[in-house]
Amino acid sequence: MISNKIEDIINIQIEKEGYSSNLYLAMASWAENQGFAGTAEWLHAQAEEERSHMLKFIAYVNDRGGKAIIPDFKKPPSDFVDISTCFKQVMEHERYITNSINEIVALCAQERDFTTQNWVQWFVNEQIQEEKSVQGILDKLRLLGPGNLYMFDRDVLAMRQAEAAPAKTA
Numbered sequence: 446m447i448s449n450k451i452e453d454i455i456n457i458q459i460e461k462e463g464y465s466s467n468l469y470l471a472m473a474s475w476a477e478n479q480g481f482a483g484t485a486e487w488l489h490a491q492a493e494e495e496r497s498h499m500l501k502f503i504a505y506v507n508d509r510g511g512k513a514i515i516p517d518f519k520k521p522p523s524d525f526v527d528i529s530t531c532f533k534q535v536m537e538h539e540r541y542i543t544n545s546i547n548e549i550v551a552l553c554a555q556e557r558d559f560t561t562q563n564w565v566q567w568f569v570n571e572q573i574q575e576e577k578s579v580q581g582i583l584d585k586l587r588l589l590g591p592g593n594l595y596m597f598d599r600d601v602l603a604m605r606q607a608e609a610a611p612a613k614t615a
């Protein structure tokens with residue numbers, strides 16, 4: 446059984462993960478309109494991952510005697526200036542999510558809820574991977590420069606396919 450405080454902070458996280466999914470979906474739709482098919486595929490896959498994170502938190506709260514609440518979601522932006530700004534926003538958002546996962550870990554320690562602290566460790570590791578993946582994209586953008594966005598878009602597609610490959614064969 447989880448405490449009210451843990452239930453509340455996970456319900457807040459459910460909203461954040463759902464918003465992340467909608468934010469990346471909005472970015473994917475924008476990228477499609479801009480002709481960046483590879484980037485759009487990466488962002489669509491990311492949106493699905495964030496939805497799966499939200500579902501994990503929902504299932505956990507309900508499995509541990511709490512009540513998951515499906516919230517309203519704030520409308521994400523529909524325009525993102527350019528590709529570089531878009532991925533900088535992804536990184537900024539992922540760092541914000543990393544901080545909020547760390548807040549859950551800290552509250553678990555304070556509440557002596559070592560079960561949830563152990564469970565949420567999966568997200569701690571996931572955030573390392575997500576920030577690393579976005580940093581790889583920002584590095585690629587910097588190296589290729591603004592004149593090579595066609596190549597960048599193809600590379601992002603290849604990166605996503607490489608990341609997805611082990612999951613497909615599992």
Ligand code: FEO
Binds near residue numbers: 462494495498539575
């Ligand atoms: Fe679920 Fe990318 O944080």
